[in-house]
Amino acid sequence: MKRLLRSLDGEAVWPPPVWLMRQAGRYLPEYRAVRAKVPDFVALCLNPELSTEVTLQPIRRYGFDAAILFSDILMLPWALGHGLAFKEGEGPCLPELRDEAGVAALDPSRLTDRVKPIMETVQRIRAGLTAEGFGETALIGFAGAPFTVACYMVEGGGSKDFAAVRGMAYTQPKVFQRLMDTLTDATIEYLSAQVTAGAEALMLFDSWAGVLSANMFRQHVIAPAAKIVQALRARHPGIKLIGFPRLGGVMVGEYAAATGVDGVGIDTGSDIAAVADMMPVHIAVQGNLDPLAVVAGGNAMRVEAEGILDAVRGRPFIFNLGHGIVPQTPPENVAALLEIVRAG
Numbered sequence: 001m002k003r004l005l006r007s008l009d010g011e012a013v014w015p016p017p018v019w020l021m022r023q024a025g026r027y028l029p030e031y032r033a034v035r036a037k038v039p040d041f042v043a044l045c046l047n048p049e050l051s052t053e054v055t056l057q058p059i060r061r062y063g064f065d066a067a068i069l070f071s072d073i074l075m076l077p078w079a080l081g082h083g084l085a086f087k088e089g090e091g092p093c094l095p096e097l098r099d100e101a102g103v104a105a106l107d108p109s110r111l112t113d114r115v116k117p118i119m120e121t122v123q124r125i126r127a128g129l130t131a132e133g134f135g136e137t138a139l140i141g142f143a144g145a146p147f148t149v150a151c152y153m154v155e156g157g158g159s160k161d162f163a164a165v166r167g168m169a170y171t172q173p174k175v176f177q178r179l180m181d182t183l184t185d186a187t188i189e190y191l192s193a194q195v196t197a198g199a200e201a202l203m204l205f206d207s208w209a210g211v212l213s214a215n216m217f218r219q220h221v222i223a224p225a226a227k228i229v230q231a232l233r234a235r236h237p238g239i240k241l242i243g244f245p246r247l248g249g250v251m252v253g254e255y256a257a258a259t260g261v262d263g264v265g266i267d268t269g270s271d272i273a274a275v276a277d278m279m280p281v282h283i284a285v286q287g288n289l290d291p292l293a294v295v296a297g298g299n300a301m302r303v304e305a306e307g308i309l310d311a312v313r314g315r316p317f318i319f320n321l322g323h324g325i326v327p328q329t330p331p332e333n334v335a336a337l338l339e340i341v342r343a344g
């Protein structure tokens, strides 16, 4: 079994498998070269040849233990017929979904057809990994968790406090639950198609889970994740799942136990040893180096990385960042980080 999958199987693989969130991205000159050819980010995500190419770029450079499908969590609302545009320097821009009519307008019947190019990308990446001799590199598929996807759909993009989506959950609970149910069901279909196309593990990104109250966290983070895990396990026995309830704080232990995931991503601000102690021992922890430590490099990065390694030695663990790598990261610092991790 591949090293990453062994960790997700509950084994304390050492030195630990390593990959980095947003490992394909703007910090790499070869990514920027592809991006210059395709200014429209959505078009890039729908181009199997180029999406495969950028997925493989960081694997060729660093030999990570996992490749992650190059796409975006917002391709799911796009596939449901909700609009999506990425504006230079502004991030994602979507129509604001604030009422019953907005939920009713989503069209799950279009999903399978609209995500076909993404499934072709998954197939091409698997073939590419084998053809280029990366037989030990696992392919991770992913989706946004329903709550985080709902955040962008309701707000119409990013937000500093996600007041509109939190407000909607309180004041229009039935409409909001319908939105969550639509997204949960669509996510199951979308992830299932990725497994059929060749994904070996799946990650569920709940980047804004931490803006919710404990009660709402149970309802809109834990419950949908549990449903997604259960449905995927029923269809694809043995499929590995990683949940990332970012900024979940003390709720992360409950998330790990109640959702049935095989691994949990930990954000930068959490003490990884303390979070690991809250989780069942067979569940892998993944994280949680500060992306800015990789920008800094040198001894500062070494101290942070070694601190994490020491904290989780002896338990199932996957080395990663606490959030995505940032564009100003010097590529040579990533190479230095891999040496540190591989020295264990």
Ligand SMILES: Cc1c2[nH]c(c1CCC(=O)O)Cc1[nH]c(c(CCC(=O)O)c1C)Cc1[nH]c(c(CCC(=O)O)c1C)Cc1[nH]c(c(C)c1CCC(=O)O)C2
Binding pocket: 020, 021, 022, 023, 024, 025, 026, 035, 041, 068, 069, 070, 071, 072, 073, 074, 086, 090, 091, 092, 142, 158, 205, 207, 324
């Ligand atoms: C919230 C979220 C999004 N997308 C994603 C999340 C969850 C993780 C997190 O919290 O960061 C997840 C994501 N986005 C991307 C991937 C690809 C795989 C990978 O390498 O990790 C993954 C797994 C590519 C991307 N998605 C995006 C880029 C940058 C696009 C570019 O090339 O200009 C990449 C490489 C754009 C994106 N996509 C999103 C935003 C807010 C932005 C704009 C901010 C930014 O530009 O970094 C939504």
